Amino acid sequence: MSAQATRSARAVRRTRRIEAFKSSARLFARNRMGVAGLAILTVFVILALFADVLAPESRLSVTDAPGAPLEPPSAQFWLGTDELGRSVLDLVIQGAQISLLVGFLATAISMLIGALVGITAGYFGGWIDVILMRLTDWFLVIPFLPLAIVLAAVLGRGLFVIAFVIGIVTWPGTARVVRAQVLTLKERPYVERARALGASDRQIIGRHILPNVFPLIFANTILVVAVAILTEATLSFLGLGDPFSVSWGSILESAFAEGAISLGAWWYLVPPGLCIVLVVLGFTMCGYAFDEILDPRLRER
């Protein structure tokens, strides 16, 4: 009897979640900006997933490049070649993989720290809150690009280092948003009820707090990916990227170093930058769309 009851409660909860998800999806589908952003991102994710098929690494060999140096676009090389004779199109496709990978990895790190700090500070309050929020404020005030540069210079060059550095400089925003949400959540009647029934802090956080801040973390995540991809490009351009992998930022770095500007080699400069703009735009547009779904007050604008 009681097993029956819990199962049906769980089933009810599941149907309710699916319904909520469906209604969010419907709202998203009606949001033109969000759909456009999602379309852009889908194209790039597919490009990144099939990068090794579309632009096999054998064609990116430094010693045995398929073309002549700095060839303008032609039927064979749609986007011309770089200073070593490699196809810029191949480089940009391979770059999609690294740029997106670093972007997602950095965001995951940033979210993890931000959510952990935000929930701990908001839920436990008191001196823990004071200390954690002080720390968050300090990180918010320090200009994040110089901090990222210094960290990357000290820790050395590598994909994980770059992702870690970006995660370290972007978590404070998430921590503040999550904390604010947790502060209102922990005063809700159902949390009080759970506490009265003897639930532990871990149970309350896991069952009531986390599921309710998750949508917020998710909406925030999308905007952080955009920042992460831009920061990766900037750090790689400044010479702090992983020397063994091709990202959009590192393509721009070598284009700049090889004098593509004064040689007028626009085909080497324009495509990687355009990819960055499109992907960041895609994430930003999706982020705004999610904000509108989660915050009904914004819908009327």
Next chain:
Amino acid sequence: MVGAVGTLLFVLVLNFFLFRILPGDPERTLTRLQRVSPSTIDEVKRELGLDRPLAVQFFDYLGDTARGELGISYVFSRPVSEVIGNALWPTILLVGVATVGATIIGTLIGIWGAWRRGSVVDAASLGFGLITYAMPEFWLGMLLILGFAVALDWFPTSFMTTPGLADASAGVQLVDTLEHLFLPALTLVLALLGEYALIMRSSVIEAMNEDYVTTARAKGMREALVLRKHVVPNALLPVVTLAALNLGFIVSGAITVETVFSWPGLGQLTFRAINGGPDYPLLQGLFLLFSVAVIFANLAADLLLGLLDPRIGRV
């Protein structure tokens, strides 16, 4: 005020410890590429004070920093404070011109957008803001050089002055510097514009719904006059704060733009410090300066807002 001091202390602590988790010992980094005996290394260690406890080293570092002694740059073989001092003015010039330009143009676009909400100009400025946000500044700079300096040859591609003009008259030199300044400043203005326009737009829209604006309209005041006398002065407050806050951030935001244009300021210095080793003492000094700039900009924004907005009162 207390917050600013706390932040400053945090930056100093961070700066001290960050550069002490470096791979390898400082004494080895300093004597690299040289054949040295263990006794020389001990001597270098003693000279740098590395043989003393960490706490003592930290207080030494605080004292040195307060006196402006930031160590010797590896790349330039000169004191870091001197190297930074030489690069300070070009950055202040570039960032100052760009901030003034972006604030004025952005504010005007924002007012226009709010006044004619939903018009073509409004939609275009919102779209423009969205795109410039997504654009790395250094890429925008490269495109501008490619178009206006290489293809059209209207402006010089890089540096702050044309070599060989040292003996020319002051007027010629001024024009020369302005020509060099135009493209990097334009890059920063375009990159910043969208944000100012957006903030001003929402601020004006908010001010338009205030009671005193309705009163002014009810008195039969012309719309343009209402906008100029009642809406804009009140709506300017957030922009003033943003401009003050940004001032600190732009100094570091100009890092990539200066690199692209070989502008001889702090940004290009950062680029050289990264690629010259890295030049840790120089990076440490630059990080300190960038952070201090932001802390002071924050403080200035607070004080300015307290001065301009009587509701906030004294800080």
